Amino acid sequence: MSFSSWYNRSLNKVWGFVEDRTAMKKWALRPQPEFTFKPSYWTGSFVAVALSYQIISGALLLLYYQPSTNPTLTACGQAVGSLSSAPAAWCSTYYIVNSVPMGQLLLSSHLYGAYAMIFLMFVHFFRGYYVGVYKSPREFSWMVGTLLMVVTMGMGFTGYLLPYTQISYNATNVGVVLALRLPTVGPLLGPFILADGTSQGLLSRMFDAHVILLPIALAGLFYAHFALFESHGIAPPATSDPLQRRRFTEKEEKGHVPFIPHVLLYTMKWGLLYVGILFGIAALWPWNLPTYVGNTAAAAVVTEPDWYFLWVFKLVDFAGVTPVIAIGVTNVLLVYILFLPFLDRSKRTHPRDRPFFIYLATCMLGFLILMTVWGGETPGVQITDPAIAMTLGPIFAVNAVVVALFHYRYHRSYQRRLAARKSAFAGNYPRSVSSRAGGPAAAAEVRGVE
Numbered sequence: 001m002s003f004s005s006w007y008n009r010s011l012n013k014v015w016g017f018v019e020d021r022t023a024m025k026k027w028a029l030r031p032q033p034e035f036t037f038k039p040s041y042w043t044g045s046f047v048a049v050a051l052s053y054q055i056i057s058g059a060l061l062l063l064y065y066q067p068s069t070n071p072t073l074t075a076c077g078q079a080v081g082s083l084s085s086a087p088a089a090w091c092s093t094y095y096i097v098n099s100v101p102m103g104q105l106l107l108s109s110h111l112y113g114a115y116a117m118i119f120l121m122f123v124h125f126f127r128g129y130y131v132g133v134y135k136s137p138r139e140f141s142w143m144v145g146t147l148l149m150v151v152t153m154g155m156g157f158t159g160y161l162l163p164y165t166q167i168s169y170n171a172t173n174v175g176v177v178l179a180l181r182l183p184t185v186g187p188l189l190g191p192f193i194l195a196d197g198t199s200q201g202l203l204s205r206m207f208d209a210h211v212i213l214l215p216i217a218l219a220g221l222f223y224a225h226f227a228l229f230e231s232h233g234i235a236p237p238a239t240s241d242p243l244q245r246r247r248f249t250e251k252e253e254k255g256h257v258p259f260i261p262h263v264l265l266y267t268m269k270w271g272l273l274y275v276g277i278l279f280g281i282a283a284l285w286p287w288n289l290p291t292y293v294g295n296t297a298a299a300a301v302v303t304e305p306d307w308y309f310l311w312v313f314k315l316v317d318f319a320g321v322t323p324v325i326a327i328g329v330t331n332v333l334l335v336y337i338l339f340l341p342f343l344d345r346s347k348r349t350h351p352r353d354r355p356f357f358i359y360l361a362t363c364m365l366g367f368l369i370l371m372t373v374w375g376g377e378t379p380g381v382q383i384t385d386p387a388i389a390m391t392l393g394p395i396f397a398v399n400a401v402v403v404a405l406f407h408y409r410y411h412r413s414y415q416r417r418l419a420a421r422k423s424a425f426a427g428n429y430p431r432s433v434s435s436r437a438g439g440p441a442a443a444a445e446v447r448g449v450e
C-alpha cells in the first residue's frame with residue numbers, strides 16, 4: 001500500500017470516529033463549492049490565521065510585559081548601564097528579548113505577524129474590490145470588513161508604543177497630535193487618549209486599547225463578518241451577466257464539499273505554512289530593540305511610524321498639507337470604501353464592466369505604494385508642489401490610459417464571444433447563467449463568455 005493511500009485511509013478512519021461522536025457535519029460551517037479550493041477565495045481566512053497567531057503570541061508576551069513608565073532597577077538596568085532612567089515598559093521588553101527562552105523569537109514573530117496580518121488584510125480588501133464581492137447581497141459584509149480594517153490599524157497604532165522606544169514614542173505623538181487637531185472630534189478625543197496628560201497616562205491608554213478595548217471590538221466585528229459570510233456563502237466568480245445570481249441554491253449546495261474537514265484542512269495547510277515562514281523570518285532576522293524613551297546618551301532618533309502608516313505620515317510633508325488635511329484625506333478614503341457598495345450600483349461584477357471604480361482602486365493602490373516607499377525613504381523631508389505633481393501625476397494619468405485600453409479591448413472581445421455564442425444557440429440563448437444546472441462556474445464554462 002502506498003503512503004498516500006495509507007494516509008488517506010487513516011485520515012478517513014480518524015475523521016469517521018470524530019464525526020460519529022460529534023455529528024459535526026450538522027453544525028459545522030456551510031459546505032463550499034470545489035472550485036473555491038484556490039488561495040484567492042480564502043484570503044480572509046489567511047487574515048484570520050494571522051489574527052489567531054497574534055492572539056496567542058500576544059497572550060504569551062503579556063506574561064512578562066509591564067505597562068509602566070516608572071524607572072526600574074531590575075532586569076535590564078545593568079545591561080543598559082543607566083539604572084535610574086530606563087522605563088519598566090522598555091525594560092520588560094528588553095527582558096523578553098534577552099532573558100526569556102525563545103523570547104526574541106516570540107516578540108519578533110508577534111511584530112512581523114502584525115505586518116503580515118495587515119498586508120494580508122490589504123490583499124483581502126483589494127481582491128474583494130477588484131472582483132466586486134461587495135455587491136448585493138454582501139454590502140454589510142463589506143461594511144463590517146471596513147470597520148475591521150480600522151480596528152486592525154488601531155491595533156497596530158496602539159501596539160507600536162508598548163515597547164516604549166524613543167522612535168515609537170515620537171511617532172505615536174505625531175499620530176496623537178493628528179487626532180487631536182481634528183475639528184470638533186479632536187478636543188473630545190483628548191481625555192480618552194491622553195488620560196491625565198502624563199506619559200504614563202498615554203501608555204496606559206494605549207495598553208488598554210491594545211489588549212482589551214480593540215480586541216473586544218475585533219472579536220465582535222469578526223463574529224458579525226463571519227456570520228454574514230456564513231449566511232450568504234462564498235461569492236461566485238465575477239461575471240458580466242447582470243442576471244447572475246449571487247448565491248447558490250440549496251440544491252447546488254448539496255453537491256458542495258463539507259467545510260469540516262475539507263475546507264478546514266485546506267486553510268490549515270496554508271496556516272501552517274504561514275506560521276513556518278513567520279518563524280523562519282523571525283529567526284533569521286530577529287527584531288532588535290531600539291533605545292528607550294528619554295535616553296539622553298543616545299543620538300537623535302528619526303521619527304517614523306510602522307510601514308502601514310508611512311503613507312499618511314508622508315502626506316504631512318507635502319507643501320500646504322496640514323495635519324487636519326491629512327486626517328481629512330484619510331477619512332474621505334475610509335468613507336468612500338465604507339459606502340462603495342452603494343456607490344457602484346451596476347449589477348455586473350466583472351472588473352471589465354466597472355472601469356471607473358477599477359480606475360479608482362488602481363489609483364488608490366498606486367498612491368498607497370508610492371507614498372509608503374517615499375515615506376520610508378525620506379521621512380520628514382518637505383515636498384514641493386512641482387515634485388508632488390511630477391510624482392503622483394503620472395500614476396493617475398498612466399492608470400487612466402491602461403484601464404481605458406483594457407476596458408475597450410475586453411469589452412470588444414466579450415461582445416464578439418457573446419455574439420458567437422448567441423448564434424450557436426440559434427436564438428435559444430439562456431437568459432441567466434444561474435438557470436443552468438451545476439451553478440455559475442459550470443455555466444460559465446459551458447458558455448465560455450465570463
Ligand code: HEM
Nearest residue numbers: 041042043044045047048133141142145146148149234235
Ligand atoms: C481583520 C480583518 C479581516 C478578517 C479577519 C476577515 C476575514 C474574512 C473571512 C474569514 C472571510 C471568509 C472568506 C475568506 O476566507 O476570504 C471573509 C470574507 C469577506 N470579507 Fe473579510 N476579513 C477582514 C477584513 C475585511 C475587509 C477590510 C473587507 C473589505 C472592506 C472585507 C470584506 C469581506 C467580504 C465582502 C467577504 C465575503 C467574500 C466572499 O464571499 O467571497 N473583509 N473575511
